[in-house]
Amino acid sequence: MAVVTKAATTASDEKExxxxxxxxxxxxxxxxxxxxxxxxxxxxxxxxxxxxAKKIANGALVAxxxxxxxxxxxxxxxxxxxxxxxxxxxxxxxxxxxxxxxxLVVTPPLRVPMICLVGNRALDDPGAFGVxxxxxxxxxxxxxxxxxxxxxxxxxxxxxxxxxxxEDRRVLLPCAISADGAFxxxxxxxxxxxxKEKVDKFLPRYNRGDLLxxxxxxxxxxPQANEDWVIEIRRQNDExxxxxxxxxxxxxxxFRKVFGRGPENPWFEEYMTDDAEIVLVGMGTISLPMKxxxxxxxxxxxxVGLVRLRWFRPxxxxxxxxxxxxAKAIGVVDRDYSFGSPFASGVVANEIRAAMYNxxxxxxxxxxxxxxxxxxVTLEDVYKATDLCYNAAKSGKSDLKTHWLGVRE
Numbered sequence: 001m002a003v004v005t006k007a008a009t010t011a012s013d014e015k016e017x018x019x020x021x022x023x024x025x026x027x028x029x030x031x032x033x034x035x036x037x038x039x040x041x042x043x044x045x046x047x048x049x050x051x052x053a054k055k056i057a058n059g060a061l062v063a064x065x066x067x068x069x070x071x072x073x074x075x076x077x078x079x080x081x082x083x084x085x086x087x088x089x090x091x092x093x094x095x096x097x098x099x100x101x102x103x104l105v106v107t108p109p110l111r112v113p114m115i116c117l118v119g120n121r122a123l124d125d126p127g128a129f130g131v132x133x134x135x136x137x138x139x140x141x142x143x144x145x146x147x148x149x150x151x152x153x154x155x156x157x158x159x160x161x162x163x164x165x166x167e168d169r170r171v172l173l174p175c176a177i178s179a180d181g182a183f184x185x186x187x188x189x190x191x192x193x194x195x196k197e198k199v200d201k202f203l204p205r206y207n208r209g210d211l212l213x214x215x216x217x218x219x220x221x222x223p224q225a226n227e228d229w230v231i232e233i234r235r236q237n238d239e240x241x242x243x244x245x246x247x248x249x250x251x252x253x254x255f256r257k258v259f260g261r262g263p264e265n266p267w268f269e270e271y272m273t274d275d276a277e278i279v280l281v282g283m284g285t286i287s288l289p290m291k292x293x294x295x296x297x298x299x300x301x302x303x304v305g306l307v308r309l310r311w312f313r314p315x316x317x318x319x320x321x322x323x324x325x326x327a328k329a330i331g332v333v334d335r336d337y338s339f340g341s342p343f344a345s346g347v348v349a350n351e352i353r354a355a356m357y358n359x360x361x362x363x364x365x366x367x368x369x370x371x372x373x374x375x376x377v378t379l380e381d382v383y384k385a386t387d388l389c390y391n392a393a394k395s396g397k398s399d400l401k402t403h404w405l406g407v408r409e
Contacts, residue, residue: 026051028159038074045119075103094121108143113166130374267316276305293382
């Protein structure tokens with residue numbers, strides 16, 4: 001339950017609340033004044049649905065709350081609600097996200113700006129509720145925008161930004177916000193909640209214009225196209241994703257103007273990278289042990305830095321390359337896997353290898369997999385990865401082996 005701290009109101013009329021990542025998303029959804037939300041319980045994502053239910057029951061949010069009979073149905077409900085002009089929300093975790101795959105596949109080509117929360121969770125079997133990123137990464141090639149958050153503050157801010165970006169007529173694509181299960185969905189922190197007046201200034205009402213599905217506006221939705229138009233539809237989605245780069249940067253710039261805070265670089269966080277010889281890369285809450293480890297290593301004279309990716313789709317290729325090419329070695333720590341992929345690496349490592357391919361400078365790149373199933377990424381894991389990166393920097397060659405950190409022998 002949200003607890004108001006003693007400094008309940010800041011100078012900028014923002015409230016300070018002690019809330020979890022899921023509760024922060026619910027605060028953002030309330031401020032965004034969503035119209036339709038569907039729910040089907042699966043942990044750890046279900047905490048956001050509980051928080052929204054309380055908002056509606058307490059009269060803080062007026063919205064249709066529809067309990068579906070499964071994940072497939074809940075995504076279908078909000079997909080169609082969006083086509084008739086409703087601002088919508090739903091989400092899932094792990095195999096629940098997988099169960100909705102048919103709906104997730106068809107949402108981008110229908111140009112539905114659905115916002116979802118993926119409470120990242122390991123894929124069964126074996127039964128596990130801890131965090132892995134493979135669930136959200138299912139849709140990385142299908143036209144979904146994907147971002148990862150690592151604090152409750154980023155949770156509420158990114159929720160507002162996601163609606164601003166997805167509902168822009170230049171984009172109209174769905175967006176999945178990924179939050180590490182338990183580490184973020186359930187962990188509480190002091191969070192600034194902005195005023196409704198400022199949110200209304202930043203986030204306009206959802207307006208489909210001439211694309212609104214309505215009896216007075218006859219249009220075709222989900223036609224059977226086959227070879228006649230499929231490739232053209234795919235190309236349209238590709239162009240929309242390309243335009244999202246500009247829209248995302250505009251949204252973050254306007255967010256800073258309206259709220260007086262927020263990152264200047266929407267795409268990734270840099271931590272001590274200015275003079276870094278070794279740059280570690282990761283997504284989500286994995287950044288916390290990395291930052292602690294980096295501070296400890298800096299005290300020993302080791303020049304180590306961190307790049308934490310916020311946006312994975314669209315992928316910030318040029319900006320990321322500009323930062324990473326200055327390192328002597330790069331270590332990518334994946335909280336996912338891609339069995340049978342090049343070098344048996346994780347997904348992020350392979351993406352960064354591809355991004356660096358045409359770079360004038362390609363430092364040695366090492367791939368690591370860690371923290372699967374909710375296991376802690378320890379300081380020892382961070383130190384080991386860094387030491388291996390230093391060895392690669394000295395030799396000038398990439399270690400082609402993917403290293404699994406913290407695995408029992």
